[in-house]
Amino acid sequence: MTRTAIVMLLTGLLLYSTVCASADDSAPSTEQWPVSEYRLDNGMRVIVREDHRAPVVVSQVWYRVGSGYERLGRTGISHLLEHMMFKGTAKHPPGELLRIIARNGGRQNAFTGRDFTVYFQQLAADRLEIAFRLEADRMQNLILDAQELAKERQVVMEERRMRVTDQPRSHFGEHFNTIAYPASPYAWPGLGWQADLEAITLAELRGWYARWYAPGNALLVVVGDVQPEHVLRLAKAAFGKVPARATTHPHRENYLQAPGERRLVMHSKEAKVPYVLLGYQVPSVATAQERDEIYALMVLASILDGGKGARLSQELVRDRRIAASAGAGYSAVARLDSLFVLDAVPSDAEVAIDSLVKALREQVQRLQSEPVDTETLERAKNLLLADHLYELDSMFYQAMQIGMLETAGVDWRMLEVYPGKIRAVSAASVQAVARKYLIPSRLTVGTLLPQTPPDDDAQTGNGEGRS
Amino acid sequence: MKARFIILVLCGLLALPAARAAMPEIxxxxxxxxxxxxxxxxxxxxxxxxxxxxxxxxxxxxxxxxxxxxxxxxxxxxxxxxxxxxxxxxxxxxxxxxxxxxxxxxxxxxxxxxxxxxxxxxxxxxxxxxxxxxxxxxxxxxxxxxxxxxxxxxxxxxxxxxxxxxxxxxxxxxxxxxxxxxxxxxxxxxxxxxxxxxxxxxxxxxxxxxxxxxxxxxxxxxxxxxxxxxxALKPGSAAPALPPVPDLKRAKIVRRSFDSSQTHILIGAPAISRTNSHYIPLYVANHVLGGSGLVSVLADEMRAQRGLSYSTSSTLITAAQRGWFELASSVRNDKLDESLQVLRNILQRYAASGPSRQRLEAAKRNITGSFPLRLDSNQDILAHIVMIGFYGLPLDYLQTFPKRVEAVSQPQTRQAFQAHVDPSHMVTVLVGPKAVIGDVSTD
Missing domain, CATH: 3.30.830.10 (Metalloenzyme, LuxS/M16 peptidase-like)
Structure with missing residues (x-):
């Protein structure tokens, strides 16, 4: 351990002041939510957040590698390796990793994103050590076996068929990303392209594992009913023995922030309902030159779609009745530039798809041309601040927030300053980011269209069950 | 046998204090x-x-x-x-x-x-x-x-x-x-x-x-x-009980053509109500079969051993009236026949002999040990008290549930499965390309 820092998380404090400045006294005591941070000698970082509401713990090991670290030709290798991580070590043969946690009353799984690959367990708090021992073992001793790979490659292809190939909206989203991110590794799907999944070799998986699964490239996040010093002792005992290895990270590949306006028109045989998706390439928490702009973009998304009372639902769904649903979103937490998206589903077959695109763009233009009124601004901010507090109800999500920020390359303490930064966003700063970033040269417009109009008579379930 | 029993009791004790500590007071x-x-x-x-x-x-x-x-x-x-x-x-x-x-x-x-x-x-x-x-x-x-x-x-x-x-x-x-x-x-x-x-x-x-x-x-x-x-509400009266769910008269296959790269499979039948004395043993039996994620029998055989499917599971669904058993999978079209064969074999084998002793004990430890995880947030607690309240379960349901699971024996799981899940009387739904699902045999 080379560094110890104990810090209090301020999240939740002063939250009500936007509604009532006198409500601060009833905010949760920060002493109940301390976060401790350590670094083991081999470079592995450990972040512990105490939450003593229930006698349970969540443990997540985050590796800084994901589809955003891959190259065309071998896309999907991070996710395939995630699957292979359950195939065992000399000490824990295939299946045993799963059975040990299950027998101990735990849940476990893993997930792969663009910037991270994560392995997690949820357990009774007194069984944390079991999770650590398994993770430390497979961090260094994974057996990558040809027969197991042959089967697991098929499993991943089934996952791809289920999640993407047979889901028109997901299929469309995959196409959309290739265009919305024309010069970014975010262009390809996390599950990888089918041809790459077929081509990845055992040797390449071994290389990927050796390159990224090093303690210095890993972050352990623990949230639950634990004492930080005890967690540190367990972590040292389990992970401290894993030899240190250098990891070289790619530079941030942020090319072409404003590539020019693009258009995707996709016709689908299986789609029954059209769909419109607009994506503006915008900075993320990691790429923003001025961090305050990130908060303004978050408030902007809440103005458009903070709830059913927000502008998109009010104007497109209820007033004009051109959309069955309409939304906006901004995924701020990413290592590279991200997207600010708007989407909508037309309310019926009579609505021309281009009029929906136009309506969404008018919403953006309005934010650029007129400052938002105080009532709307305050409501949007109140919802963000309340949601931030509601999120504390889930231990798993608390750990997720820390891990996502850190693997994006941003200090998790951003959670501390978040409420104050949201509160500080002004109508002028919202207008400014709308003018700076929500511009045509950053925009991709995608439309998903059914090849044939819906045929209500074909609805299964109205008729008799055929035998 | 005796020694084994003592070990199991100890395991139960290890699991229960945590579960008790997490129990919300309703x-x-x-x-x-x-x-x-x-x-x-x-x-x-x-x-x-x-x-x-x-x-x-x-x-x-x-x-x-x-x-x-x-x-x-x-x-x-x-x-x-x-x-x-x-x-x-x-x-x-x-x-x-x-x-x-x-x-x-x-x-x-x-x-x-x-x-x-x-x-x-x-x-x-x-x-x-x-x-x-x-x-x-x-x-x-x-x-x-x-x-x-x-x-x-x-x-x-x-x-x-x-x-x-x-x-x-x-x-x-x-x-x-x-x-x-x-x-x-x-x-x-x-x-x-x-x-x-x-x-x-x-x-x-x-x-x-x-x-x-x-x-x-x-x-x-x-x-x-x-x-x-x-x-704020008018007083009114409670809704009358729903009619009982009838038994399936015979096995049937239902086909829906869909131009997909996988065929989706659902197999099931009406099963059991929560008040039935077999409910807890059947719950545990289903947990072993397909209700425990990747360690369940179905996931192990379909996914880990054969690479046929990403997701195969079974669920025992409860409702105000009798609930139902539902096995769900999706597989590559050219593997449908093989997959159906595997699924039917598992069901028949399981109906005949139930869970192995080893799997049963592991499942009981999993259910009792993971019980605190079900109640670790306000939203989780809310979902459970809604269930208790709406279905009129006893107020100590959360306290007694782990103990009732702990008490389940191997013969009880087998009997419960045999009494309520009959693989020869089930609906099989296949959704996939016409050419794929059309010639699947009905046995």
């Missing part, structure tokens, strides 16, 4: 107008979660499948003074999250608010105003209808959803459980404003509701909230 009372209330006080987080649950789910649709869903969605869409947007914005101003939804059995209004009175009081005042006098504006009905139709058409582009619909139809026939929670296109098209008003007048009443509250409140505050909410 306070229960009934309001003057007959609404049952369930309350758990939590501290630390300054938030309140609240559910108002009516026996007004899709099983009450009658001959217009979708009536329950539309009524639920219209509940917060208008009062004499406010339209849907104004209602939503007033909640949002105080940071409150308010939503309505429905299942087969229930229609539910959920509220999440900050517990500070500056937020909670105006949220509740507004909620009571909205609940007291919903006007179901004709224009709102037309908008909700259009949205519902879009949602139903979207479901047609998802082979898994198509399979669910066909499965419900084949399993329940004329029973109200054949109605999916979101209804169907002809039903949604037929609903009138009078239907919605009548449905609301009949089912959204105090005697047909329960209230569940979890959060940073004292008992007197919770009592006052419950009383005000119940008073």
């Amino acid at each position: 306070q229960h009372w009934t309001t003057a107008s007959g609404t049952r209330v369930y309350f758990v006080a939590t501290s630390v987080l300054p938030i309140v979660d609240l559910s108002l649950v009516f026996d007004a789910g899709a099983a009450r649709d009658g001959n217009k499948s979708g009536l329950a869903a539309l009524t639920s969605r219209l509940l917060t869409d208008g009062t004499a003074e406010l339209d849907a947007g104004a209602i939503a914005r007033r909640f949002e101003r105080y940071g409150a999250r308010v939503a309505t939804d429905n299942s087969r059995d229930t229609a539910r209004l959920t509220v999440r608010s900050l517990s500070a009175s500056e937020n909670l009081q105006p949220t509740l005042d507004h909620l009571i105003e909205v609940l007291s006098n919903p006007t179901f504006p004709a224009a709102a009905l037309e908008r909700r209808r259009a949205q519902a139709l879009v949602g139903l058409r979207q479901a047609q582009q998802n082979p898994g959803r198509v399979a669910e619909r066909a499965f419900a139809q084949a399993l329940f026939g004329d029973h109200p459980y054949a109605n999916l929670s979101q209804g169907n296109i002809s039903g949604v098209q037929a609903v009138t404003r009078d239907d919605v008003q009548a449905f609301h007048d009949r089912y959204y009443v105090a005697a047909n509701a329960i209230i569940a509250i979890v959060g940073d409140l004292q008992r007197p505050q919770a009592e006052s909230i419950a009383t005000r909410l119940a008073q």
Whole structure:
């Protein structure tokens, strides 16, 4: 351990002041939510957040590698390796990793994103050590076996068929990303392209594992009913023995922030309902030159779609009745530039798809041309601040927030300053980011269209069950 | 044998203290107008979660499948003074999250608010105003209808959803459980404003509701909230019991053609009610078979051993009336025959011999040991007290559940499975390309 820092998380404090400045006294005591941070000698970082509401713990090991670290030709290798991580070590043969946690009353799984690959367990708090021992073992001793790979490659292809190939909206989203991110590794799907999944070799998986699964490239996040010093002792005992290895990270590949306006028109045989998706390439928490702009973009998304009372639902769904649903979103937490998206589903077959695109763009233009009124601004901010507090109800999500920020390359303490930064966003700063970033040269417009109009008579379930 | 038994008892002891420590204390009372209330006080987080649950789910649709869903969605869409947007914005101003939804059995209004009175009081005042006098504006009905139709058409582009619909139809026939929670296109098209008003007048009443509250409140505050909410409703009467779910008369295969790269498979039949003495043994038996994720028999054989499927599981679904057993998988089209063979073999083998001793003990340890994880957030606690309240389970259900699981024996699981899950009397739904599903044998 080379560094110890104990810090209090301020999240939740002063939250009500936007509604009532006198409500601060009833905010949760920060002493109940301390976060401790350590670094083991081999470079592995450990972040512990105490939450003593229930006698349970969540443990997540985050590796800084994901589809955003891959190259065309071998896309999907991070996710395939995630699957292979359950195939065992000399000490824990295939299946045993799963059975040990299950027998101990735990849940476990893993997930792969663009910037991270994560392995997690949820357990009774007194069984944390079991999770650590398994993770430390497979961090260094994974057996990558040809027969197991042959089967697991098929499993991943089934996952791809289920999640993407047979889901028109997901299929469309995959196409959309290739265009919305024309010069970014975010262009390809996390599950990888089918041809790459077929081509990845055992040797390449071994290389990927050796390159990224090093303690210095890993972050352990623990949230639950634990004492930080005890967690540190367990972590040292389990992970401290894993030899240190250098990891070289790619530079941030942020090319072409404003590539020019693009258009995707996709016709689908299986789609029954059209769909419109607009994506503006915008900075993320990691790429923003001025961090305050990130908060303004978050408030902007809440103005458009903070709830059913927000502008998109009010104007497109209820007033004009051109959309069955309409939304906006901004995924701020990413290592590279991200997207600010708007989407909508037309309310019926009579609505021309281009009029929906136009309506969404008018919403953006309005934010650029007129400052938002105080009532709307305050409501949007109140919802963000309340949601931030509601999120504390889930231990798993608390750990997720820390891990996502850190693997994006941003200090998790951003959670501390978040409420104050949201509160500080002004109508002028919202207008400014709308003018700076929500511009045509950053925009991709995608439309998903059914090849044939819906045929209500074909609805299964109205008729008799055929035998 | 004896030594083994002692070890198992010790394992149970290890698991139970944690489970006990996590157990929320449920306070229960009934309001003057007959609404049952369930309350758990939590501290630390300054938030309140609240559910108002009516026996007004899709099983009450009658001959217009979708009536329950539309009524639920219209509940917060208008009062004499406010339209849907104004209602939503007033909640949002105080940071409150308010939503309505429905299942087969229930229609539910959920509220999440900050517990500070500056937020909670105006949220509740507004909620009571909205609940007291919903006007179901004709224009709102037309908008909700259009949205519902879009949602139903979207479901047609998802082979898994198509399979669910066909499965419900084949399993329940004329029973109200054949109605999916979101209804169907002809039903949604037929609903009138009078239907919605009548449905609301009949089912959204105090005697047909329960209230569940979890959060940073004292008992007197919770009592006052419950009383005000119940008073916002007309007294009314409880809905009558639903008809019993009939047995399947014979095995059947239902095919729905869909141009997909996988074939979706659902296999199942009506099974057991929660009050049946076999329920806990059957729950444990299903946990081993397909209810425990990647360690379950189905996932192990289909995924780990053969690489046939990403997701294969089985579920024992409970409801107000008898629930059902449902095995779900999706496989590559050219592996359908092999997969069906594997699934049928597993079911038959399992029906004959039940879980192995080793798997049974591992499952019991998993269920009892993971029990605290089910209750580690306010939202989880809320979901459990809604279940206890709505289905009239004993207040100590959470305390006794792990012990009852602990007591399950191998013969009990086998007997329960044999009594309630008969692989030769099941519906098999196949959704995939016509050429693939067309020539699948029916045995």
